Amino acid sequence: MSAALSLSGITVTFTGDAAGKNYTAVEDTTLTVGAGEFVSVVGPTGCGKSTLLNIAAGLLAASAGDVRSLGQPLAGINRDAGYMFQADALLPWLSAFDNVALGLRYRGVDEASVRERVEAWLARVGLSAHANRYPHQLSGGMKKRVALAQMLILDPKILLMDEPFSALDIQTRQLMENELLELWSADRKSVVFITHDLEEAIALSDRVVVLSAGPATRPIGEFAIDLPRPRDVAEIRMTPRFVQLHTEIWSAMKDEVLKSYAQSQRA
Amino acid sequence: MSETATRADGMRRARGRLALYHVMLLGSVFAFWYLMTEPLLWSEEAARNTAFFFGKPLIVLEKIWLWFASGRIYEHLLITLIETLLAFALGTLGGLGIGLWLALSPTASALADPYIKALNAMPRVILAPIFAVWFGLGILSKVALGITLVFFIVFFNVYQGVKEVSPVVLNNARMLGANSRQLLRTVYVPSAMSWVFSSLHTSVGMAFVGAVVGEYLGSARGVGYLILQAEGSFDINTVFAGILVLTAFALALDSLVSLAERRLLVWRPAQGETEKL
Numbered sequence: 001m002s003a004a005l006s007l008s009g010i011t012v013t014f015t016g017d018a019a020g021k022n023y024t025a026v027e028d029t030t031l032t033v034g035a036g037e038f039v040s041v042v043g044p045t046g047c048g049k050s051t052l053l054n055i056a057a058g059l060l061a062a063s064a065g066d067v068r069s070l071g072q073p074l075a076g077i078n079r080d081a082g083y084m085f086q087a088d089a090l091l092p093w094l095s096a097f098d099n100v101a102l103g104l105r106y107r108g109v110d111e112a113s114v115r116e117r118v119e120a121w122l123a124r125v126g127l128s129a130h131a132n133r134y135p136h137q138l139s140g141g142m143k144k145r146v147a148l149a150q151m152l153i154l155d156p157k158i159l160l161m162d163e164p165f166s167a168l169d170i171q172t173r174q175l176m177e178n179e180l181l182e183l184w185s186a187d188r189k190s191v192v193f194i195t196h197d198l199e200e201a202i203a204l205s206d207r208v209v210v211l212s213a214g215p216a217t218r219p220i221g222e223f224a225i226d227l228p229r230p231r232d233v234a235e236i237r238m239t240p241r242f243v244q245l246h247t248e249i250w251s252a253m254k255d256e257v258l259k260s261y262a263q264s265q266r267a
Numbered sequence: 268m269s270e271t272a273t274r275a276d277g278m279r280r281a282r283g284r285l286a287l288y289h290v291m292l293l294g295s296v297f298a299f300w301y302l303m304t305e306p307l308l309w310s311e312e313a314a315r316n317t318a319f320f321f322g323k324p325l326i327v328l329e330k331i332w333l334w335f336a337s338g339r340i341y342e343h344l345l346i347t348l349i350e351t352l353l354a355f356a357l358g359t360l361g362g363l364g365i366g367l368w369l370a371l372s373p374t375a376s377a378l379a380d381p382y383i384k385a386l387n388a389m390p391r392v393i394l395a396p397i398f399a400v401w402f403g404l405g406i407l408s409k410v411a412l413g414i415t416l417v418f419f420i421v422f423f424n425v426y427q428g429v430k431e432v433s434p435v436v437l438n439n440a441r442m443l444g445a446n447s448r449q450l451l452r453t454v455y456v457p458s459a460m461s462w463v464f465s466s467l468h469t470s471v472g473m474a475f476v477g478a479v480v481g482e483y484l485g486s487a488r489g490v491g492y493l494i495l496q497a498e499g500s501f502d503i504n505t506v507f508a509g510i511l512v513l514t515a516f517a518l519a520l521d522s523l524v525s526l527a528e529r530r531l532l533v534w535r536p537a538q539g540e541t542e543k544l
Contacts, residue, residue: 059438077441089439093457093534102453103443134534154443 003068004190005033005056005081005158010065012051025051027216029065031209033158036188040201042253043211044260049194050086052217053162056192057083070157082156084147084164090135096146097122097131103154121149125179141172145179152183159184159191166195177204177233185230198253202245203233210253213260221252300324322504330508344516346489350406350478351520354413355471359463361414362421367451367459370429383422391415395484404485413477417470421463428462429455464532467524475517490516 012026025048033039043049054060055067058078067074069081090099101118109117122128125145135143144164151159165173181204184191195201201208202225210221225245227236236242302308304318334340369376369383395412402408432454440454482491490513497505 057442059441077444079444081442083439083442085435085439087433087435089435091436091440091453091457093461094453095534102440106440106444106446106449136534150439150443 003032004035004037004070005031005192006066006068007031007052007056008066008068010052010055010062010067012048012055012060013063024216025214026055027218029211029218031192031219033190033192035190037207038184038191038193038205039207039209040193040195040205041209041211042195042198042201042249043217044213044253044257045196046264047211047214047256047260048217049196049211050162052211053083053160053192053194056158057081057160059083078158078160080156081158081160082151082154084151084159084161086163086166088135088143090143090146090150092135095132095134096127096138096142099135099146100149100153102150107154117153118149121153124183125149140168141176144168144176148176148180148183157189159189159193161191161193163195165200166197173200174234180204181229181231181233198246198249199237200233202227202242202249203231203236208249210249210256213256213263220256221249223249223252297324319503322507326504327507327511330505331512334508334512340490340493340512343488343490343493344512346406347475347478347482347491347513347516350409350413350481350489351471351474353406353410354477355417355474357410358414358417358474359421359470362418363425363459363463365418366422366425367429367455370426370459371451371455383419387419387423392480395481398481399485404487409478409481409486409489412481413474416473416477420466420470420473424462424466425459428459431462432458461532461535464528467528468521471520471524472517475513475520479513 008030010026010029010031011024013022013024015022029052031039031041031052041049041052051060055062056069056078058067058074058076058081069078091102094102097118100121101114104114104117119128119131122131125148127142127145127149130138130142135146138146147164165176168176177200193201193204198208205225208223208225209219210223211217212220223245227239227241227245300321301324304314304321304323306314369379391412394415395408398408398411402411437450437454440450445453478489479491482489483495486492486495490509494506494509497503497509
């Protein structure tokens, strides 16, 4: 399988806080995502997961290491990738329709075809009736659907997702996860999905990468998830294989979570 | 009657009652004014003295009525309005342009910072005589004064608006492929505009102050000029009439701003707002 996205030997050091101390968020990390592969990255809070994703997106430059997107070295913003943020990233002054249309309009697509494609995407995420609403008039789940459509309408080859559903309640979250899997299975993009929730990671992914506690985060384990697809994220949690995988990965993660907790207590 | 209808009805009644209280308050102020300036409660001399300093409400109202009935006031109101709107429009445009430029260019901002602070700290009303020399006694000198007042309000709000653009929204737009011109148009300007609109009430008020103060310091037309003329002949009733007309006018401008705000900022969540589906 050829790599859609490869990060090799990535180190990220942020310069100088007030005391002039450097902070190394990520150290010598190598991560490869195959074409059409769904990879989840899990790790304790504050371990530099988002930093890693920002490197892959080209929003942040690595201090050392090599980033390749579809085989090409990455310079500046990653044009092959779509990014879904943890926080609300919709433009609050644009309606749902205009938010979804944004990327196409940036590319200068003609207005008739924008209209047609946006309407199709709004229908696909079930928001046709709310096209003219502004983000503050939408519920948390609806906003995430708009964000999903906003990203997917540009048909990126790589999806970078930074705990996109962490702010949602558990029922909405499972609905969104299933929806994501359904949309993803239609054309199998490469996905990097960041989460701190191990169950979510296992339920969604082909592969789970576990990161160590920060600072100087690096991967400490990789687990192939051999659960059959299509999956229902709520039901698959009951299967024995899921429980087995969960136990296995959790035992690898536990020490890091405790370490990170101890650090946060000290700080 | 359904519960929501009852509540809407109750709210309408509460609003009606409040409006009634507003009118009653205004009425009692005028009644007090009237009593103090007529020889009813105290001696004729005391009433005359009060009337000398505060005018007589009935005469003031009569003056206003005559102004509007004869149409003499319209020319002056129009001039004041034109000055206000020009100062407001040009000051806002300037504040918007320069605010955006300085907020997005760290070098220019670092260079200009002390001068902007100094210009803002300066009491700008003292510029009025200078503007009168530069631009004459016509509307231009009043517009210039208004611009110096409006510019800084808008400038600081735009600057703040750009600085407070959410980094997540900005990154999202960049990931969606925005170039720097598109970022300016779809992220920075709308964000800055919401701050400009929240300062609109203040800046329209300031444009008005600029116009009237400018007229008062030297002019041949405008409501400020009417007041100045009346003051020159100790005609306190006309002064008060001018003040009342100006106040009503300022209120009208302010409600126009509220209307514009409601139409243009629909995307902004109001506090505790619920919406009918």
